Each structure stands twice: as C-alpha cells, then as structure tokens.
Amino acid sequence: MELEVRHLRALCAIADTGSLHQAARRLGVSQPSLTTQLQRIEKTMGAELFRRERTGCLPTLLGRAVLSRARPLVDGMSALVGAATAEAEAARAGGPCLRIGSTGSRVIGGWLRGLRVRLPGTDISLRVDVSARALLGAVAAGRLDVAFVHEVEGCPLAVPDGLNQRVLLEREPQFISLASDHPAAGQPVVDLDDLAGDRWMVDPSVDGEWDGVRRVLGAAGLDPPVLHGDYLTAASLVVLGEAVAPCQPTTVPREDMAIRPLRGDPLAVRLLLVSRPGADTDAVYEELEAAYRDAARRAEEYHRWLLRHRSPLAHTA
DSSP states (O other), rough: OEEEEEEHHHHHHHHHOOHHHHHHHHHTTTTTHHHHHHHHHHHHTOOOSSEEEEEEEEHHHHHHHHHHHHHHHHHHHHHHHHHHHHHHHHHHHHHHHEEEEEEEETTHHHHHHHHHHSSTOOEEEEEEEHHHHHHHHHEEHHHESSEEEEETTSSSOOTTTTOOEEEEEEEEEEEEEEETTTTGSSSSBOOOGTTTTTTTHHHTTTTTHHHHHHHHHHHHTTOEEEEEEOOHHHHHHHHTTBEEEEEOOTTOOOEEEEEOBBBBOOOEEEEEEEEEOOOHHHHHHHHHHHHHHHHHHHHHHHHHHHHTTTOOSSSOO
16 A cells, blocks of 8 residues: 555644544544554554544554654645635635634624625635634645634644734633533533532544643542533533533533533633744634624523623723
C-alpha cells in the first residue's frame, strides 16, 4: 500500500484525539474502517505506530517520528487546498467571500443572519464542528477566515501561532438541563449534591468537555454514572429523567425540560473569535456580539444571571 495524504491525516487525527472512536468521528468514517486503515498503515511501516491502552491510543517512538514529518505535509496540503478553494469561491461569486466556523452554539443563526444583512454581496459559508481544535486548524490552514469557539475552563486550547484572538466572554457559566419533574427543577439554583444520584451525560468528542466535567465532579467528591453521547441524544434522555447534562446557558427551556444554573458556577467556558492574520473582523465580531446579546435576552435564566453579574452583555446595544 502506498501512503497518501488521507492516511497521514488519519494518523494526525488519532494522535490529536487520543481515541480511534473520536478520530473516526472527526474524519467522518466508521471506527472499524479507521481501525482497518491504521492496521494497513502499520503493516506498511513494519511496526506499530500507536499503543492501544485503556486510556486511549498513544504514539510509539516510531509513531512520534512519523507524526513529526506527517503534520507539515498535512498542514501544507490543507493550506494549498484552502487557498485554492478560496480563490475559486471568490471567482464564482464575483465578489468577496467569508468563511466562518463555529462550535455548536445557539447564536449561530442570529450571527449568520446579521452578517448577511451587514455584508450584502458577500458569499458567506458556514462550517459547524464539535471540535474547537479542528476549527482552529482550519483557520490556520486557510480553509476558514474566522472561527467562534469555546474553551473549557481548565482545558486550554492550543491556538496555532499567528492567529488573532478576540474574547467575546471571559467566563460563560454552563447550566444544567434536567427533566421538568426532577426534584431539583423547582429550585432557582441547583447544587451539585442535588444531582449526586443522577446519571450525567457528556459528549466526549467535544474538546475538553469530559475532562472539565470530571474535574468539577471530582472536586465536589462526586462519582456519578456517566453516559457518553451527543447532545441530541442527551436531550431525549434528560426529558425522560434518565440523565442530566451540562448545557449552554442560552438554551431555552421546554415544557418537559428545565434549565438551571449550578450554584457557584463550577462549569464554565471562555468564548473566543479566532481569525487568520490580516482578516478584518470588526463587522464579524460586532454581529456575533449582537447575536449573543439577543440569545441571552431570550434565555430568561441566563439573562438574570448576566444582570446579577453586571455583565455588559445583559443590556441591548
């Protein structure tokens, strides 16, 4: 088998995530398919590139050597494709283009709508990804102009050198979603101890999410059962009372689901707008801020939290 860029990209994804499952999700392939591909790559190399352990996949000495040469090749190819794609898009559109990325957020719709009004004639594309690291890599490689990402407290992101950062919110608390008939749902603020008997559900493919939750629960002396899955599945389990789950404070409650702040706000993220060097982000940032204000105003629990903490985002511009 001859090695191709897609094989090197797979190796980098496994090393970045430390997991075949998460790497497969990032690459958009099945885990068995990625496992088979890794075995074929290792057969071609003549030795193992990763050690499979209970905690994940760790590069071997040979694996680290291969990765050190693979990453520049992958980044160079990504930059080449990104630059060519941007030129092709601009030529097709006959005008400026703006390629934005974001981790999952309630503000994306309002942000995109505001940009289309603010920048008429601009061809605006959107990429949503669970991985902030993947989005930062896309900005660094020239495939995106800007990315709105969240950084889990205690799990700092490695922002590639040369990228510009603007902080939208230094510390956004993460609320908890629970069934509307949960005993703690009747309280305006929920204590972690009130959730000690519940299953927690987190998405391990979201960078830093599981580590952040595990750190907070451990500090509180709690060790509840944890389910791993995406947040669409989490919502369906929460309303049935099968689990509780961290959620963005801009989440709007439903009749069958309550959204409450946690006492002391132990879970939090930092919200960043990251852009490539030389990009004019004033309009992009202003529309993002306006969309965030609107989303916060619509989420009454969060709006009250912002007012209590005297955040400027609690007030309309």
